[in-house]
Amino acid sequence: MKRSLTLALLAATALACAGQAARADLLDDIMKAGKIRIATDLAIPPSGMIDGAMKPTGSDVETAELLAKDWGLQLEFVQTTGATRIPNVQTNKADIIISTLSVTPERAKVIDFSKPYAALQSVVGCLKSVEAKSWDDLKGKTIAVSRGTTQDTTLTNMKERDLKLARYEDDATMVTAAVSGQADCVASSATIVSQIGVKAPARPFEPKVSITNFDLAIGVKKGEPKLIEKLDAWVEQNLKNGKLNAIYKKFHGTDLPANMRG
Structure with missing residues (x-):
């Protein structure tokens, strides 16, 4: 009886290990398929957008294209x-x-991250004519935010600030609200804030209050160590050779932080 129980436990353990190994083979599946599927928001210029020829472009788009090219994969x-x-x-x-x-602690509980490949300055930006230099100055003002972003989470948790938030489904809708006059303040990246004035020169926005700076990384579902290891090596190589910095500077107008560059 004991021997049967031991054999059953060993068999269950073996099956569990085999299942875990199978789940950790996404990299192998990608390489065998010769194609990589990359989730990218194409409505947040200049990171992701559609150009006049209806083709994807932007810093995240070119980062994805560089990765696929380096790995010899269809994108x-x-x-x-x-x-x-x-x-x-x-x-x-x-x-x-x-x-x-x-990269946030909350997200790290549900997905894994590669090494950071870029950075994001998160701010509350308002019309240039709006007087706002501190959080106290933002009390009573409605701040547009894209649902599910770090800005949404951060400002929602700042209950002591008594902020009014207007949530939009994505960054494109949020920017449209600012351009059309529905919102005088937005919580987003400094890059997106500057884009509002490009789309509507009569309504120039500028950063008013800094929220925080975030590292940007490649996200992968939990339990894919081989894929994370390969992504880390790719990021490190392309930071050192300057390619990721060149992409970032092309679209954002500034270099990556000095501590990220090789």
Whole structure:
């Protein structure tokens, strides 16, 4: 009886280990397929957007293209929003995320991150004519935010600030609200804040209050150590050779932080 129980336990352990090994082979599946599916938001210029020829472009787009080229893979973009980026990899609709994905402790509980490949300055930006130099100055003002972003989470948790938030489904809708006059303040990246004035020169926005700075990394579902290791090596190599910095500077107008550059 004891021997049978021991054999049963060993068999169960073996099956569990085999299942775990199978789940940790996403990299092998990608390389065998010769294609990588990357979740990227194409409505957050200049990180992701559609150009006049209806082709994807932007810093995240070119980062994804460089990765696929270096690995010798066909690239398939999985269009996403801030709120659907993580579910896309959790449900196997995408292999990885390259879409202004900030590294946060909350997200690290549900997905894994590569080494950071870029950075994001998170701010509350308002019309230049709005007087706002501190959080106290923002009391009573409605701040537009894209649902599911780090800005949404951070400002929601700042209950002591008594902030009024207007949530939009994605960054494109939020920017449209600012351009059309529906919102005089937005919580987003400093880059997106500057883009509002490009789209509507009569309504120039500028950063008013800093929220925080975030590292941007490639997101992968939990339990894929081989894929993370390969991504880390790729990021490190392309920071050292300057390619990732060149992409960032091309679209954002500034270099990556000095501590990230090789």
